[in-house]
Amino acid sequence: MINTLGLEYFKIRRKKIWIMITFFIAAEMLWAFMSTSMSIARNPDHAVWESIFFSISSMNGLFMPIISAIVVSRICDMEHKGATWKMLVATNVSRDRLYAAKYICTNSLLLYGILAQTILMIAFGLIKDFPGGPPIDLLTRFLGGTMLTTLAVTALQQWISMAIKNQAFALCLGMLGGFIGMTAGLFPAIARHLFIWSYYLELSPVTFLYAESSSTYMVQPMGLGIVVAALMMTFLFYIAGNIHVSRQEI
Amino acid sequence: MKRSISAEWLKLRHSRVGLILAVLPILSWLIGCANYYFNQGVLQNGWYSLWTQVSLYYGEFFLPILIAICCSYVCRLEHQNRNWNMILASPVSVGNIFLAKLIVVSILILFAQVLFMGLYLLAGTLFPIHEPFPIETIEWALRGWYASLSISALQLGLSLRFRSFATPIGISLCAVLIGLGMYIAKLGLFFPFSLLTIGMSVLSQDKLTDIQNILFWVMNMVFIITFVSMSIRRLKKKDIVSS
Numbered sequence: 239m240i241n242t243l244g245l246e247y248f249k250i251r252r253k254k255i256w257i258m259i260t261f262f263i264a265a266e267m268l269w270a271f272m273s274t275s276m277s278i279a280r281n282p283d284h285a286v287w288e289s290i291f292f293s294i295s296s297m298n299g300l301f302m303p304i305i306s307a308i309v310v311s312r313i314c315d316m317e318h319k320g321a322t323w324k325m326l327v328a329t330n331v332s333r334d335r336l337y338a339a340k341y342i343c344t345n346s347l348l349l350y351g352i353l354a355q356t357i358l359m360i361a362f363g364l365i366k367d368f369p370g371g372p373p374i375d376l377l378t379r380f381l382g383g384t385m386l387t388t389l390a391v392t393a394l395q396q397w398i399s400m401a402i403k404n405q406a407f408a409l410c411l412g413m414l415g416g417f418i419g420m421t422a423g424l425f426p427a428i429a430r431h432l433f434i435w436s437y438y439l440e441l442s443p444v445t446f447l448y449a450e451s452s453s454t455y456m457v458q459p460m461g462l463g464i465v466v467a468a469l470m471m472t473f474l475f476y477i478a479g480n481i482h483v484s485r486q487e488i
Numbered sequence: 489m490k491r492s493i494s495a496e497w498l499k500l501r502h503s504r505v506g507l508i509l510a511v512l513p514i515l516s517w518l519i520g521c522a523n524y525y526f527n528q529g530v531l532q533n534g535w536y537s538l539w540t541q542v543s544l545y546y547g548e549f550f551l552p553i554l555i556a557i558c559c560s561y562v563c564r565l566e567h568q569n570r571n572w573n574m575i576l577a578s579p580v581s582v583g584n585i586f587l588a589k590l591i592v593v594s595i596l597i598l599f600a601q602v603l604f605m606g607l608y609l610l611a612g613t614l615f616p617i618h619e620p621f622p623i624e625t626i627e628w629a630l631r632g633w634y635a636s637l638s639i640s641a642l643q644l645g646l647s648l649r650f651r652s653f654a655t656p657i658g659i660s661l662c663a664v665l666i667g668l669g670m671y672i673a674k675l676g677l678f679f680p681f682s683l684l685t686i687g688m689s690v691l692s693q694d695k696l697t698d699i700q701n702i703l704f705w706v707m708n709m710v711f712i713i714t715f716v717s718m719s720i721r722r723l724k725k726k727d728i729v730s731s
Contacts (some may be wrong), residue, residue, distance in 0.1 A: 258658055265665045272669075300549075304661055311654040319568065319651065405653040406561050410508045413553055414515065417545065421519050 242335050246313070246343040255312060259305065259351045266301045267358045270294050278366065287368045288444040288455035290359050291380055295442030298355075298384055299419030303435050305351065306391045307412020310344050314399035314408075323400075324488040333484040337400070341476065344392050345385075352384050376443040379460060383441030386465065390434045390472040391415065397479025401486060431464070434471050440464050492580055492588035499565050500592070505558070509600045512554055516546035517607040525615070534619040535612055536693050539628075542608055547632060547690035549664060551600070552681055555636055556660035558596050559643035560653045562589045567651045572728040582723040586644065586716065593640045594633075601633045624695075631687035631704070638680040638708045641715035648719060677703050680711050 270293045277293075278285045317323040327333055359380075360372045399408040415435040422436030430436040439445075445458040520542030524531055531537035566572050575585060609621065639660075646656040667681025671691065676682030677700070685691055686704060696704060 253652075258655070261662055262658065265662050269665055269668075301661075304553075305658075308654040308658045308661075312652055315653055404503075404564070406505070406508055406557055406564075409557055409560075409654060409657055410511065413512065413550065413557075417512070417515055417519070417550065420545070420549075424519065424523065 239335060239339070242331055242339040243342055246339045249316065250313060250343070253312060253316075255309060255347055256350060259309065259347060260354065262301065262305050262308075263351045263354050263358075266297055267294070267355065267362075270297050271362050274362070275366075284455070285366060285368060286455060287363050287370070287373050287376065288457065290362055290368075291376055291442065291444040292446050292455055294355060294359060295380070295384070295439055295444070296420075296423070299422055299435060299438040300416045302348075302384070302388060302438060303391055303415030303419050304412045306344075306348060306388060307395050307409050307415070309347055310392055310395040311399050311405045311408050311412075313340055313344055314396060315405050317400075318403045318405075327488065334480060337396075337480050337483060340400075341392065341396055344396065345389060348388050348392065349385060352381060352388065355384075356381055376457065379441075379443040383443065383460075384438060386468045386472070387434065387437040387441055390437070390468055390475060393472050393475035393479060394434065397475060397482065400479065400483040431467060434468070437464065437468050441468065489584055489588065492584045493591055496562060496588050496592040500562070503561070505561055505596065506599075508557060508561075509554065509596055510603060512550045513546055513600055513604040513607065516550055517542050517604065517611065519545060521611045524611075534617045535622045535625065538612055538615070538617065539608065539625055539689070539693065542604075542611065543628075543688055543690050546604060547688040548668070548685060551597075551632070551636065551688075552639055552660055552664050552667075552684060553657060554600060555593070555597060555639050556643045556647075556657040558593045559589075559640060559647045560656050562592055563644070563647040564653060566648075576723075576728060583720045586648075586720050586723065589644055590637075590640055590716065593644065594637055597636045597640065598633055601629050601636075605629050628687070628689045631689075632684060634705070635680065635684040635687035635708055638711035638715065639684060641712050641719070642680060645715055645719035645722070648723065677707050680708070683708055683711075 270290070274284075274289055274293045277289065317326065326336055356377055360377070363372060395408055395412065398411055399405060402408065415433075418433045419435035419438055422430050422433070422439050425433075425436065430440060440461070441464060443457060443460075444455050447454050447456050520538070524538050524541040531541070566575055576582070605626065608625065612621065643656055643660060646659055650656055663681045667676075667679050667685065670676050670679040671682040671685050676686050683704060686696070686700075687708075
């Protein structure tokens with residue numbers, strides 16, 4: 239398995255995918271920091287750690303599905319373009335392992351992006367002199383929640399990217415995901431829980447309470463049901479994708 | 489030229505690109521309508537308020553990415569099975585090939601714009617909004633389409649350059665954000681992605697002044713000519729990497 243995973247990294251060594259992720263994350267963070275700074279300028283009460291957590295989580299709803307779609311597509315499309323998938327499956331490595339190696343490779347790259355987000359959030363909080371030190375529990379929950387949602391999203395994307403040669407569909411799905419993730423707050427809770435892309439906000443450690451007089455950020459308790467639902471979706475998408483792609487005629 | 493265009497159309501048959509073109513405007517429209525419906529107390533400017541809701545997500549985020557997908561799509565076949573070698577060896581100039589692709593993408597985007605306008609009219613009729621339909625929204629949609637030509641020219645150049653389907657779309661996503669920043673910084677006239685925001689009156693429905701209007705049309709034309717000539721020049725001068 240380690241060997242197969244190592245070969246996945248070897249194949250993408252000149253694709254500069256991590257640089258692309260860095261650019262995306264940088265653009266997203268810049269936007270989030272600008273909007274948070276403007277919000278603090280309007281209302282100094284918003285100068286708290288919670289504000290940046292909510293801002294990044296809501297933007298992740300838009301960006302992460304699209305970034306995930308692009309990264310997964312690039313890693314899977316090289317097999318379609320070079321017609322190398324049939325060569326790979328002809329080796330004595332099982333399709334399950336090949337599929338798993340791609341999945342781990344993609345998610346390790348996206349984990350790098352999420353870790354970069356976390357570090358930038360801490361830096362922003364320290365620069366803005368938010369009260370108290372960096373909240374480790376919130377940071378851990380943010381990391382865990384975002385990564386868990388990303389695991390499910392990439393499982394779905396990998397299924398589509400491997401099963402359908404034409405990557406326009408996979409990227410269109412990524413765009414739809416971004417759209418649903420961005421507008422998740424407008425849906426009722428039942429509808430929100432059906433779409434994995436809205437879990438970026440659902441699994442966020444912080445929520446925003448809208449009130450007529452004043453709106454506040456609030457730490458939301460971690461819903462075990464939501465975590466289980468995300469894990470189940472990850473498992474379902476991965477297994478369904480793996481079975482479909484492994485049995486598909488090349 | 490006509491034959492190049494019909495060849496491009498031929499490549500798109502059975503591709504279900506229409507499905508991709510329809511899904512995103514419909515979803516943007518649905519969410520915009522829901523937003524309008526639940527906030528009618530605040531949104532009291534009739535058709536204009538409806539426009540702010542339905543065009544926000546579509547014009548700001550999804551149309552530029554839709555353009556990028558279309559451009560990657562029309563270049564997809566060339567990057568497969570050494571097709572570049574065949575195309576460049578055929579008795580058709582590279583300028584013709586590029587322009588045919590640009591025209592096809594522009595027709596696809598025009599279809600998306602027409603669909604979007606049809607949905608907008610339908611929503612206003614169903615709600616119902618009793619004021620007369622504002623003719624300037626048609627002008628906004630047309631301006632949006634015109635601005636999409638410069639983005640298409642840029643994206644086509646990128647799609648021809650990168651073999652990966654997803655890379656130009658990723659670049660487009662970054663450009664959308666830069667465009668938003670340029671628009672906020674009042675430098676929107678100097679960036680194609682901000683010109684789309686201005687053209688479609690997504691964030692502000694104020695009428696453009698005469699100078700702004702002229703600048704909008706001129707800047708777009710400058711971008712189109714620049715991107716087209718750069719891409720054609722690149723195709724003529726650089727070697728093609730084919731699989």
